[in-house]
Amino acid sequence: MDAKALFRRMIAEGFRFKTDGVTLFVGPASRLTDGHKELIRSHKAELIELINRYLLAHLEDAAMRLCDAYDYPPEYRARMLKTLRKFPKYHWHALIHFMEELASMANQELDDRITCTECVNYQQKSGRCLAAWRGELIGVDRVYHPSPTRLHRCEGFIAKEVARGS
Numbered sequence: 721m722d723a724k725a726l727f728r729r730m731i732a733e734g735f736r737f738k739t740d741g742v743t744l745f746v747g748p749a750s751r752l753t754d755g756h757k758e759l760i761r762s763h764k765a766e767l768i769e770l771i772n773r774y775l776l777a778h779l780e781d782a783a784m785r786l787c788d789a790y791d792y793p794p795e796y797r798a799r800m801l802k803t804l805r806k807f808p809k810y811h812w813h814a815l816i817h818f819m820e821e822l823a824s825m826a827n828q829e830l831d832d833r834i835t836c837t838e839c840v841n842y843q844q845k846s847g848r849c850l851a852a853w854r855g856e857l858i859g860v861d862r863v864y865h866p867s868p869t870r871l872h873r874c875e876g877f878i879a880k881e882v883a884r885g886s
């Protein structure tokens with residue numbers, strides 16, 4: 721059995737692999753039989769290389785998606801790829817960090833809540849809501865002082881940019 725077949729078989733058995741480029745971690749350790757250990761030992765170098773290659777592909781993909789999101793210039797992207805390839809030890813941490821950042825960006829994009837500070841109806845000086853004053857917010861007192869930075873959805877919301885016509 722070659723390293724790839726071993727890797728696939730053990731993943732199907734519920735094992736997980738991790739490497740810092742030098743050491744190979746396989747878990748859960750309590751389920752490893754002597755047979756597993758022997759096979760892992762004899763394919764250690766290939767397993768590390770296989771995981772690193774796989775990891776690097778995902779890492780580079782995540783890095784480029786972040787560069788797209790931030791609109792980074794080509795020189796910066798090239799430097800980033802070069803650095804990533806140079807330090808396999810940090811691949812896991814970098815991948816986790818990039819994926820968290822991408823997930824947080826996706827959450828922000830999908831979040832349609834707003835704050836009153838973004839709304840043309842919010843009166844900075846008095847802290848009052850003009851839509852409520854005009855009786856446009858159902859069940860809300862006319863003299864309404866909303867919490868300006870609380871994220872929420874509101875039927876009276878008009879974005880300042882929309883009001884300005886941009």
Ligand code: SF4
Binds near residue numbers: 835852874
């Ligand atoms: S209309 Fe809604 S979002 Fe706008 S200030 Fe009033 S409460 Fe806030």
